Amino acid sequence: MQKKLLLLLLLATGYMLRAQTTEIGVTAGAAFYRGELSSDNFLDFSAIEQPALGFQVRFSPFTRFSGRLEGLYAKISSADENSANVPGLNFQSTVYDAHILLEWNMIDANFGPSTGLTPYLFGGIGGIYFESQTEFQGELIDLQPLGTEGQGIDGYDDKYNQLNAAIPFGLGIRFWLGDRISLLVEGSTRFLFTDYLDDVSGRSVVYEDILLGNGPTAAALSNPNIIPGSDEATQPYRRGDSRNDGLYFLNLTLTYRTDGGRMGIKVRKNCPTF
Template sequence: MRSNFNSSKNWSMNKHEIFFAVGPSQFLGDLGGLNREGTQKSIVDLDWSSTRIGGGLGYRFRFHPRWATSTQLYFALVNGADSNTDEIIRRSRNLSFRSPILELSQRIEFIILANEKRGARYGLGKGMRTKADMLYIFTGISGFYYNPQTKINGSWTNLRPLKTEGQGLPNGADEYGNLSLAIPFGIGFKIAIGEFWRIGMEVSYNKTFTDYIDDVSTEYYDPAILASEVGQDAVYAANPAIENHSWFTEGMQRGNDQDKDAYLFANIVLTRNITYPKPKRGRRVKWRGRTKF
């Protein structure tokens, strides 16, 4: 039986799926990057030494031959460090961070290509191997939790309470929270590895609505006010410059608030089809070696 979007109903045998994803994660923001000045937080500025790992699970509902929607819960770690670059300004600034990303996303997927055929059970029948191959793109909306930290005296310390850019203090930056939104843009493919299983890969670029995943966005704040209002840990976290200290004083640029942070996921995805056929009245349906009526 030929499989196409116009006449075949093979797609309906894959309406409901659960999936598991794992792979590397990357941060695109004000910290880290290549040995040059920042490039507006784009993928050309990836710092491969800062790659971390993430994983998640989700549910996909196929409601049309070309369209599906999926819900995913995902956890990843991201980080960045100026010490990873030889670009003199960024290296001298010497800022660093790490943050968890706990994300709940709702995506809409458009299926570009599909080859879906239901194979013979028990391996019988020439040319009857199950096919469920697919190429798709997706976007959507996600909400996520983040919590930037840096090391102070060898211990990881939450940065948000330290108000490193004077958040909430006189003439300082606006305060930020631990929750934000993002828009994912991605592409994926998958192939059948059995009657019920598929394996594939997805790459997702997630543009956020915050510039504080790395706690860096605007200008250096008055260290005297930080010391009196918050403490010496805040003074150090705000400006740990290791050289060229005159470049990093009150009112000087600390980050770039004209472009929001982003993160990147590249996942191996294992998918399990959980769409079971509904037997017609008076007709036997064999399913995984059992007979149902």
């Protein structure tokens, strides 16, 4: 499924690049994570270490529809270093997000100040690449190679893939600041196919298996509350649940029109519209 979505993303990108570029934009905002280690607050601004940054290129063949290529860079982290099942876990992840989107303007837009405010919906396909780390003994350590849930050991899963497909969707409002410049305010989410943004899932594991198979560092970071050699070390436990993680963005984008004329072609009244 993920490979098919990524292939579709590449094919659609190649098709759109054949069209004339009409807008370019730079993005700044905030990224939020929901998972086993997130706080109870849905949008926890206290967990933001730095803004999410990105760029976008928009193609607008019609006044109702636009195609868009976008890339984002963000960092997410646990807010309170607590898990429902294993207290004491913490993480931070660097996320690279790229996608292709179809935008639907809710009103017929002339792509200029005369339009006023333009609300729109968008959705598409894309992918994310993430690198998760944790602080251990004063150092930041990459988590995926360790196998903190027994990845790579006989009887356990292989190491999880850091490159995953994603389905983005959201809504926004466009404010025109001049003939060519506009400000976009957007909220969006990603439907993800991974539960490992935080390196934690609902997989049942045994501390002693991880200690013997992947080493003491992987075992300590799997569950810092278990003492090697204790009865707990031979009992299975789960660090999280089976739900995939969530990724959300609140962004501001400043765009610039590269042409001086009208961007969109209005669909004739006798033609089907959406």
